[in-house]
Amino acid sequence: MSVKDFTANVISKTPIVPDGNYTNSKASGVWDLSEHFDLVKGGNWPNAANVLRALFMGGEPSSGSRTNAVDQLEMASAGNATDFGDLSATKNQGAACSSATRALYGGGAIGGAEVNVIEYFTIANAGNATDFGDLAAINYQLMSLSNSTRGIFGGGTESSASNRIQYVTIASTGNTTDFGDLTVTKKLGATAASSTRGVFYGGDTNVIDYVTIASTGNATDFGDASITNDRLFGSSNSTTGVFAGASQTDGTIYKITIASTGNDSSFGGDLSDARIKGGSTSSPTRGFFGSGQNNSDVRTNTIDFITYSSAGNAQDFGDLSGAYGSFVRATSSAHGGL
Secondary structure (H helix, E strand, O other): HOOOHHHHOOOOOOOOOOOOOOHHHOOOOOOOHHHHHHHHHOOOOOOOHHHOEEEEEEEOOOOOOOOOEEEEEEEEOOOOOOOEEEHHHHEEEOEEOOOOOOEEOOEEEEEEEEEEEEEEOOOOOOOOEEEEEEOOOOEOEEEEEEEOOEEEEEOEEEEOOOOEEEEEOOOOOOOOOEEEEEOOEEEOEEEEEEEOEEEOOOOOOOEEEEOOOOOOOOOEEEOOOOOOOOOOOOEEEEEEEEEOOOOOOOOOOEEEEEOOOOOOEEEEOOOOOOEEOOEEEEEOOEEEEEEEEOOOEEEOOOOEEEOOOOOEEEEEEOOOOOOEEEOOOOEEEEOOOO
């Protein structure tokens, strides 16, 4: 294929080849108007806002320390993460969720104090966080999930362990609204989502709950988790949720089918480095697991991934820009809820 064919007759002194999957790429130059019209109508116009991008936020690089750093990861091809911007403060143990265009980070711990602040980023544009609103109460160790419209926060630690579920409309700003309750109190579990259903997996319990994202009401029992550790990885595409972080010596990956109910089962592989307390997110085809602590309590900057359609061990993808360590939070512009 010629450069001209690949760039759809872009007219420029130096032809610009898209930097990834064609419709999710950045390309510049002077375009022939008829070509532009055909590409836009066909949904194939290159758009930087459509890049498959993950954000990894905050964390505990070493015991007692925290970071406000945010990294971006281009998920279509292997490589290292790069700097994106900063959270409003150094924090960890919050929760992250997103639409295709906006990423939210809610709650967390700053030093010895916990907060109820929600802030957001525009995923296509590197930069620092902007205030969004507040959670219903000061909360850390909570979980979150989302579809293209709603971000949902569940559980965590308020003045004590919580079963509260609350939500926001991602495209606007403002405080959370009550959604309902989890079936049990839980914290530091993992989540998965399709566009219609959100799943809260494990935590300091083996209970798996689910909610219908577009409605409100209490969670319903889904089944049981094989992992009872409360420092989990979890990611999903639109059909499959995958979870890991049983311990610092057990990297086993488990899976569920989001549209059904029942106990989890083995995915058929392990993390590349058994660890806990990391951040995880997904593209439509891959689940990503970043940072965490390994068996020697060493904070790592490893990013590995699985392919949802193929059972097997996680593979190396690249590295975060630093050893973000414990309780990194991650989300993306193309996770299972979108």
